[in-house]
Amino acid sequence: MNYFHTLRERIRVELALLAEAGALPKGLEFGGIAVDPPRESNHGDVATNAALVLAKPAGMAPQKIAALLAEPMGAHADTERAEVAGPGFLNLTFRDSFWHKRLAEALAARDDFGRIRDGGGGRVNVEYVSANPTGPMHVGHARGAVFGDALASVLTFAGADVTSEFFINDAGAQVEALARSTHLRYRQALGHEIGEIPAGMYPGDYLVPVGQQLAATYGKTYENAPEAEWRDAFGDAAVAAMMREIRGDLDALGVRHDVFTSESELVAAGKVDDTLSTLRGKGLIYEGVLEPPKGKEPEDWEPREQTLFRSTDFGDDIDRPVRKSDGSWTYFATDTAYHADKIARGFDTLINVWGADHGGYIKRMRAVVEALSGGEVALDVQLCQLVRLMRRGQPVKMSKRAGEFVTLRDVTDEVGKDVVRFIMLTRRNDAPLDFDFATVTEQSRDNPVFYVQYAHARCRSVLRNAATELPALDLSPAALADADLGCLTHPDEIALIKSLAGWPRVVEAAAEAHEPHRIAFYLRELAACFHTLWTRGKEDATLRFLIPGDEARTAARLALVSGCASGLAVGLRIIGVTPAEELR
RNA sequence: GCGCCCGUAGCUCAGUGGAUCAGAGCAGCGGACUUCUAAUCCGCAGGUCGGAGGUUCGAGUCCUCCCGGGCGCGCCA
Numbered sequence: 001m002n003y004f005h006t007l008r009e010r011i012r013v014e015l016a017l018l019a020e021a022g023a024l025p026k027g028l029e030f031g032g033i034a035v036d037p038p039r040e041s042n043h044g045d046v047a048t049n050a051a052l053v054l055a056k057p058a059g060m061a062p063q064k065i066a067a068l069l070a071e072p073m074g075a076h077a078d079t080e081r082a083e084v085a086g087p088g089f090l091n092l093t094f095r096d097s098f099w100h101k102r103l104a105e106a107l108a109a110r111d112d113f114g115r116i117r118d119g120g121g122g123r124v125n126v127e128y129v130s131a132n133p134t135g136p137m138h139v140g141h142a143r144g145a146v147f148g149d150a151l152a153s154v155l156t157f158a159g160a161d162v163t164s165e166f167f168i169n170d171a172g173a174q175v176e177a178l179a180r181s182t183h184l185r186y187r188q189a190l191g192h193e194i195g196e197i198p199a200g201m202y203p204g205d206y207l208v209p210v211g212q213q214l215a216a217t218y219g220k221t222y223e224n225a226p227e228a229e230w231r232d233a234f235g236d237a238a239v240a241a242m243m244r245e246i247r248g249d250l251d252a253l254g255v256r257h258d259v260f261t262s263e264s265e266l267v268a269a270g271k272v273d274d275t276l277s278t279l280r281g282k283g284l285i286y287e288g289v290l291e292p293p294k295g296k297e298p299e300d301w302e303p304r305e306q307t308l309f310r311s312t313d314f315g316d317d318i319d320r321p322v323r324k325s326d327g328s329w330t331y332f333a334t335d336t337a338y339h340a341d342k343i344a345r346g347f348d349t350l351i352n353v354w355g356a357d358h359g360g361y362i363k364r365m366r367a368v369v370e371a372l373s374g375g376e377v378a379l380d381v382q383l384c385q386l387v388r389l390m391r392r393g394q395p396v397k398m399s400k401r402a403g404e405f406v407t408l409r410d411v412t413d414e415v416g417k418d419v420v421r422f423i424m425l426t427r428r429n430d431a432p433l434d435f436d437f438a439t440v441t442e443q444s445r446d447n448p449v450f451y452v453q454y455a456h457a458r459c460r461s462v463l464r465n466a467a468t469e470l471p472a473l474d475l476s477p478a479a480l481a482d483a484d485l486g487c488l489t490h491p492d493e494i495a496l497i498k499s500l501a502g503w504p505r506v507v508e509a510a511a512e513a514h515e516p517h518r519i520a521f522y523l524r525e526l527a528a529c530f531h532t533l534w535t536r537g538k539e540d541a542t543l544r545f546l547i548p549g550d551e552a553r554t555a556a557r558l559a560l561v562s563g564c565a566s567g568l569a570v571g572l573r574i575i576g577v578t579p580a581e582e583l584r
Numbered sequence: 585g586c587g588c589c590c591g592u593a594g595c596u597c598a599g600u601g602g603a604u605c606a607g608a609g610c611a612g613c614g615g616a617c618u619u620c621u622a623a624u625c626c627g628c629a630g631g632u633c634g635g636a637g638g639u640u641c642g643a644g645u646c647c648u649c650c651c652g653g654g655c656g657c658g659c660c661a
Binding site for chain 2 (some may be wrong): 023032034036037038042043049051054058062063073085086087088089091132134168172173174176215241290291293294298301304305315316318320321323324325326328330332334335355356357358359360361362363383385386393426427428430431432434441443444446447448450451452457458460461463464465505506508509510512513515517520521524525528531532534535536537538539544545582583
């Protein structure tokens with residue numbers, strides 16, 4: 001369905017025929033041949049670099065090869081023009097009939113338009129959010145959540161076998177701090193005056209109900225008990241409560257993970273020891289002393305012997321510690337075990353979605369995955385830059401220390417999940433993003449969510465009107481696909497079909513590059529093509545979609561509208577945004 | 585000091601495996617409506633793609649260095 005592939009095949013066939021006929025040398029490699037849309041639209045619909053790629057191995061001038069190829073390509077019934085351009089590009093321009101076929105394909109495929117069935121892609125694990133279970137999610141998490149969810153979705157659509165996953169960091173010092181903070185709230189619930197929340201504890205109000213619940217469960221049992229007696233139980237209870245909160249927040253965003261993996265369970269199951277033994281067996285774990293960091297030496301630096309992973313063997317800057325001085329594992333060690341677990345589960349590709357502050361962590365993680373999988377498993381880390389919350393152009397101040405920050409739920413409740421999801425994909429993930437409450441709720445061209453949804457709503461509105469005004473017309477997809485699409489000849493009609501026909505290529509590129517934002521950008525383009533055509537009908541009544549008395553033309557135009565609506569809906573669903581039937 | 589990311593129009597950003605004459609929106613200017621066929625559209629104007637080298641038939645795109653911004657840098661996750 002990606003017509004660029006079809007054309008590349010056709011070009012290879014013609015080149016092979018030319019070689020057989022003796023016009024080209026035999027045995028040429030066609031691997032580097034690409035078919036792309038030219039940058040300039042007046043250069044035609046597609047361009048191929050075939051002649052430039054083959055010039056050197058064939059020992060011929062590129063223009064000569066292009067001219068040879070232009071003959072058979074230009075003779076094809078779909079081709080309007082085949083022109084040799086520049087240093088040896090072959091530009092092809094198609095007849096309308098070519099585009100009518102693409103629309104027919106889109107209509108026939110409906111919700112599966114652009115889906116890649118035999119795309120392979122293997123088994124892919126996408127790990128995202130993995131927010132610490134020590135409090136509710138904030139807006140920064142939303143970006144990773146939306147990005148990861150949309151990525152998993154587009155990969156699935158592109159034929160990969162995808163598992164989406166959340167790693168629960170429910171082990172280590174932060175959970176102990178959480179347990180202590182919860183104990184404080186428990187005492188508070190029992191009537192104690194707790195005063196200021198001490199530094200190092202979580203001050204947020206969200207632990208108050210957890211404390212109350214524990215007071216109801218345990219009464220005064222642990223009121224003055226030593227920490228060792230209540231720490232595990234309180235930690236577990238708090239983590240469970242926080243995870244319920246986080247899942248609720250994610251649910252409100254329409255984000256769902258297939259698998260939740262618990263760090264503490266990995267530790268308890270001895271997975272960390274197992275993994276480090278494996279690495280030790282490969283000679284990659286040793287006791288050693290690290291050099292102090294250059295330039296910015298911490299005050300309290302002193303040389304210390306540590307258990308280290310030899311990540312420098314795999315391109316990291318220094319070897320990385322796996323054990324703290326109290327004997328417990330570092331986070332890196334448990335994360336290593338987690339990745340070993342993912343590898344053992346048979347994934348071909350691991351994708352991790354992290355905040356930008358984890359950039360320094362990438363090299364060691366790649367090192368571990370390479371070491372554990374023998375280079376068989378690919379690890380791609382996608383970093384999401386910060387989100388700046390804005391209100392009327394002014395940044396919203398947030399103080400995490402004071403426990404005062406805008407939670408994800410606050411934002412979702414205020415503007416809706418569709419807005420949050422779309423806006424998070426209006427920038428590349430590695431570029432910072434401003435999220436302005438005023439803009440994103442506005443109903444105007446400034447607001448891309450609205451713009452795209454409005455295009456879809458307009459399509460649906462036309463189809464609804466058609467059903468009432470022309471009840472005799474069969475609006476079923478099958479019937480519309482059989483309409484005489486040859487009626488569609490206006491440049492803006494063809495432009496809309498071209499945009500729609502480009503969708504399979506967008507899916508493929510977004511999946512391959514792990515860049516779901518491309519879908520959001522594409523949808524804006526498709527919506528723009530539709531809005532343009534719609535307005536044509538205002539200026540010229542003969543260009544309206546519904547032409548009374550001309551059923552053939554009306555059916556063809558409704559087919560186009562239906563295809564467009566379908567394309568918008570498919571794309572919106574992949575990024576998790578509801579295709580609105582109407583906007584009021 | 586080192587590592588990673590970024591630098592494209594006044595502003596916010598796209599630019600798909602390097603490929604023919606650099607794109608969009610906003611803001612600005614000029615046009616098209618009694619609102620699900622104007623919450624929209626059309627036109628005009630706006631850039632030595634941070635700088636300098638290098639590779640190449642060809643560089644916004646790849647390599648090196650420099651300048652500027654962000655993030656990070658041994659027992660935090």
